[in-house]
Amino acid sequence: MGNELVSCSFLLLFFTTLGPGVASNGVDVLRLPSMDFDAQNQGRSSAHIGHSSSASSADAIKDPTAKVFALIKDLVVGNRMAISFPYKEPSSVEFYPKQVTQNIPFSSDAVPWLLRFFSFSPDSKQALGMRQTLALCEKEPKQGDIRGCVTSIESLVQFARRILGPDTEVEILRSSLVSKSTPLVQNYTVLDFEEVATGNIVPCHNQPYPYPVYHCHYQLGVDNKVFKVFLRGDNGEMVDSVFFCHMDTSKLTDDHVAFRLLGVKPGESEVCHFFTAYDLATVPFIPK
């Protein structure tokens, strides 16, 4: 009992720094933060490519947050490209300890309780974001999909092991957080890069919630690659970034903003994007 009280005040203390974060993050579509219904929010959705993409508008191509797409051939040491890395508070991306999150119910059935616990009014954006996230987390996987939400490092590792193998040492990759003064979009120079994994990659994306929750998904038989790319921004900021490549783009529609920005066609080329600090990729750890 005493422990629970400690956990709660710890949680609420952090929560006050989060602000009204609501972002609708379609799992199967490309989402950019500006597509969220409240542009002023602390949107934590991300550029995302799925296999039934429909979200593309004339505006998307001008959207600064769309500056995340590139091709493998763009990975050349010395190459300079404009990339968007939005600033995020560490408290909105870094997992809370398991001891804190495991005592808080995580289900749509508990929404009335959660609204009281977090002091959200039922019509607030926070409440809406929370309901959307819980609905996403409870959605049944499609055939060939494995999906779920994780609320701690331990649950992330457990989820990743379902896919990567029960005894696998799991490496969690995340792009570094940029500092507050870094522009949303600036040119970055590629200092170095390395391919980390092919195929066995579990990506996870931060969802709107009072504490960090990630939705992880994996499609059997889908060909992905992930790279670490070391970048230096024009402002001097160094970013260790995660660069995720969808190798099979044949099932995407060609009005996808990524194709228009990169000038390639579905099925003819991979499409890659830089992960923000609120996306994760888990891969088997391979000691060097």
Ligand SMILES: *[C@@H]1O[C@H](CO)[C@@H](O)[C@H](O)[C@H]1NC(C)=O
């Ligand atoms: C990036 O560099 C190019 C070429 O030097 C320049 O035209 C462009 O405006 C720069 N973009 C940003 C966002 O600084």
